[in-house]
Amino acid sequence: MASPVSVLQQVLGADTRSNPEQVATSYLSVKDAILKTKESDVVSVLEQLNPMDRDKLMKYLYMGLSTGEAKLCASCLIWHEKLTNIAGNGAIIRSLSDKSTPLIVSG
Amino acid sequence: MSNTLRPYLACVRNTLTAALCIQNFPCQQVERHNKPEVEYKTSEELLLNAVLICRTENEKCYIEPSINSTRISIKVKQSDELEEILARKFTSFLEQRADAFRVLRRKPVEGYDISFLVTNTHCDEMYKHKIVDFVVDFMEQIDKEISELKLTVNSRARAVATEFLGAFV
Numbered sequence: 001m002a003s004p005v006s007v008l009q010q011v012l013g014a015d016t017r018s019n020p021e022q023v024a025t026s027y028l029s030v031k032d033a034i035l036k037t038k039e040s041d042v043v044s045v046l047e048q049l050n051p052m053d054r055d056k057l058m059k060y061l062y063m064g065l066s067t068g069e070a071k072l073c074a075s076c077l078i079w080h081e082k083l084t085n086i087a088g089n090g091a092i093i094r095s096l097s098d099k100s101t102p103l104i105v106s107g
Numbered sequence: 108m109s110n111t112l113r114p115y116l117a118c119v120r121n122t123l124t125a126a127l128c129i130q131n132f133p134c135q136q137v138e139r140h141n142k143p144e145v146e147y148k149t150s151e152e153l154l155l156n157a158v159l160i161c162r163t164e165n166e167k168c169y170i171e172p173s174i175n176s177t178r179i180s181i182k183v184k185q186s187d188e189l190e191e192i193l194a195r196k197f198t199s200f201l202e203q204r205a206d207a208f209r210v211l212r213r214k215p216v217e218g219y220d221i222s223f224l225v226t227n228t229h230c231d232e233m234y235k236h237k238i239v240d241f242v243v244d245f246m247e248q249i250d251k252e253i254s255e256l257k258l259t260v261n262s263r264a265r266a267v268a269t270e271f272l273g274a275f276v
Contacts, residue, residue, distance in 0.1 A: 077118050
């Protein structure tokens with residue numbers, strides 16, 4: 001049972017620019033890790049990620065928020081707030097302007 | 108449920124602060140024209156990633172940024188038919204007076220209850236953080252307004268019914 005941090009580091013480190021189909025599978029692993037982490041551990045997990053991974057995580061958070069499932073959205077909202085406190089609004093702007101991955105997941 | 112309200116509004120506030128980084132950009136198709144690109148969507152490169160922030164399936168906020176304008180659409184929580192009617196009446200009341208609000212759109216985007224369109228001129232003339240405050244406060248207050256309206260409708264209906272049917276007792 002891998003810890004959420006190592007799962008996230010592995011998944012976020014994967015290169016999705018050259019391999020767009022990877023995004024869907026990465027999204028599922030990220031979603032799992034987000035749902036399994038306790039609220040008190042979120043900040044420590046985020047601090048262990050490097051800045052590039054935090055930007056990618058922001059994109060996956062928006063994907064999760066677009067689904068509308070109550071439990072996933074509640075976790076993503078908490079993660080989003082904590083990630084913005086650490087990474088700043090720059091992470092949000094970078095996820096808005098990187099058009100290679102759409103931030104809305106249908107269904 | 109109410110424990111997701113604060114993170115939801117914080118998320119919308121942060122995303123709006125990022126999405127309102129807009130600048131003047133004249134129309135590329137017609138000379139001397141200046142159009143909000145998010146409404147026309149003529150060029151892919153001028154549009155940024157749209158973001159859908161859901162608190163639940165029925166309560167969400169859709170933010171579409173572009174180079175010179177941002178469109179913010181809100182779906183308000185409506186738990187029963189009476190709330191649906193009240194929300195529709197309330198939002199159409201506001202939309203008829205959209206000129207006074209300046210950033211309000213006269214018709215909501217398909218699938219949402221109310222929409223805002225913020226352009227670069229709005230950001231030049233008004234403080235950006237105040238525009239964000241306005242939208243987030245609006246989202247917070249509209250739920251309270253609709254519950255208040257529902258309570259007054261129910262109490263008025265009860266008073267009227269008692270009076271009217273008292274004549275037949």
